[in-house]
Amino acid sequence: MKEFGPLIHSFWYLLRGAGMTVLMATSAVMPATILGVLLSLLQVFGGRLLRSAILGYLFLIRGVPLLVLLTFVYYLMPLTGIDLPPFWGVVLVIALYYAAFISEVFRAGILSLPQAQWDAARSLGMTRGLLLQIVILPQALRLAAPPYVSLCVSLVKATSLVSIVGLWELTMASREVVERTLAPFQIFIGAASIYFCICYTLALYGRYLERRALLGH
Amino acid sequence: MTGTVPFDPHFIARLIPALLDGAAVTVELAALTMAICLVWGLLVALANGVRGPLGWVAGGYIQLVRNTPLLIQLYLVYFGFSMAGFGLSGFASGLLALCAQNGGYVAEIYRGGLQSVSIRQFEAGRALGMRRWTLYTTVILPQVVARVIPPLTNQSIAIIKDTSQVAAIAVMEIMKITEVWVETSANTYDVFLGAALIYLVLTSIAGLIGKLTERRLAFAQ
């Protein structure tokens, strides 16, 4: 397998695919995080009805593969007549999917804070909004940061699934090149390396955050 | 393509057996993966704990499978191996890739489980004069087992969901069958609903098994 020629020739193409992967991932991460934090707060403070609704949503999302959801939306889109570009369709699905996992991570962060922190803040006369803002959330965010970064890595890897419903990103690009060059080993190893660079960097950042969180508490 | 006739009973009557066939493949794939990974993950975890080249290889392996998408691993095995001459079937490729990736995750679960047992347990055992074998089998291992059950349960759920990706290499599990039926019929909703339902049932069962196992072993703590 010394002929990595095909890989070298197509590397720029693959990199462009990686660019699309990164674009997709970053587009999905932001709404996913916002929604995830919102869901976790609603779960902690919301009424029984709201909590049940959210639990139902979480059950569905965590029990059904992302690929099923993506494919479903892909077939559904033309039928409903909503004129959404496919890129945003998949980004939306990925965001909704990961919001569920992110909410669990943040909820765990909030709940892991000792009751003592709430007591101290309330005894100083802080209202719930204020104590959330300056006491609870800053700490919960720090605690949730390492598992959150893990989820971000998972999200980047999940963008590969959109190739199955026909969208173009790194995995689709590598499949195109393989079809052209018939050198699956080299090309897929090349694609894997690019994914590895992106994900491992994120993973290292996550481990750095984990060490920092341990020192702080 | 207009999937606008939901809940057509005749259609559903034909759909269910097909989906169940797919479910059988899914379950087979997932169960085999889990069984293999329990052992393979342990080996990797043990290797990872060793100092020297073996530890580095194991550590590198874990990082590699955790930071590359399963789909790429699937394509690599399926297309790569067939080009190299020893082509594997879709199912076998899927099994290999799933075990490769989840072996890494399971190894990390084992590591986390061992690390979470307080060092005081080790000290207490040694203070009582236990030698290493007794210490590990009677004090440490039962606690590790209890601690790894929840994350392993989550991992098994993830494995069940990951099997959907082998649809990309034409294995007739639930996702692939869903795809085929949606393409060839008009009932988009029914098919997806059925698929989602089956996945929910499978993952819920996995979760229940995990909870029961946890409870059974809880008294061992």
Place this chain on the structure above:
Amino acid sequence: MEDTSNDAPSLAIEVSQDRRQRPMLEIAGLRKRFGTVEVLRDVSLAVSHGEVVVVIGPSGSGKTTLLRCTNLLEEYEHGTILIDGEPIGYRTDRHSGRRVRMSEREIARAREQIGMVFQSFNLFPHMNVLQNIVAAPVRVKRVERRQAEVRARELLAMVGLSDKAAEHPIRLSGGQQQRVAIARALAMDPKIMLFDEVTSALDPELVGEVLAAMQQLASDGMTMVVVTHEMSFARDIADRIVFMDDGVIVEEGKPDQLLFAPQTERVRAFLKRYNDRYRI
């Protein structure tokens, strides 16, 4: 008028004559249960301005719960609590005469007047000492930050920790954290301070510095309710000692009287057990 001419910074609490007539803290008929267990059974207590009341008793007697009900960290089913004449937590509705829970904002405002120090320090770990102390005055009372910081440094000097303003709580000893906690509570200018077993979690050699700070506070005229196990400290600081057991106040009186000539058998038994263990 208080004498404010000594060197160490102090609070110099001044209270006008007519306000002194009204109790600072008035608890009446407090009843609370946790599930099926009645933790507080018709407890009533009045604390005057500038008075230091120490509450002692066995574990499970309801002492901590009493304190936590005072600033509504715990709910209770029956009873009223007045801080300087104003109700906190629950109020009787003027029209219907029914017991009505005050709104979150009203309760938060009432809590500003009560300072509480806990057994487990409860400092905010993500802020340094100075930030911990100014957080509430700046964000709750809208005090200007610079002004709040000046006051914070005064309070830090009072508890003897001027050099620790930029440190994070994790770098401080238990006794130092507790003194910061006291300064933080004082920064809100409370009318009354509650202390919930603030030395129980400390190593013995760190207890003294905290008790000294509390003693200083008492001499400055702060109204205090202190739950503690430290009997000799209780004797030194208390104007009045209250003994609680099993959810009721069994006996109260001046320190020398309650500690050395208790009227009730339960108090005697408790003190005997204490003496046997610590031999005061």
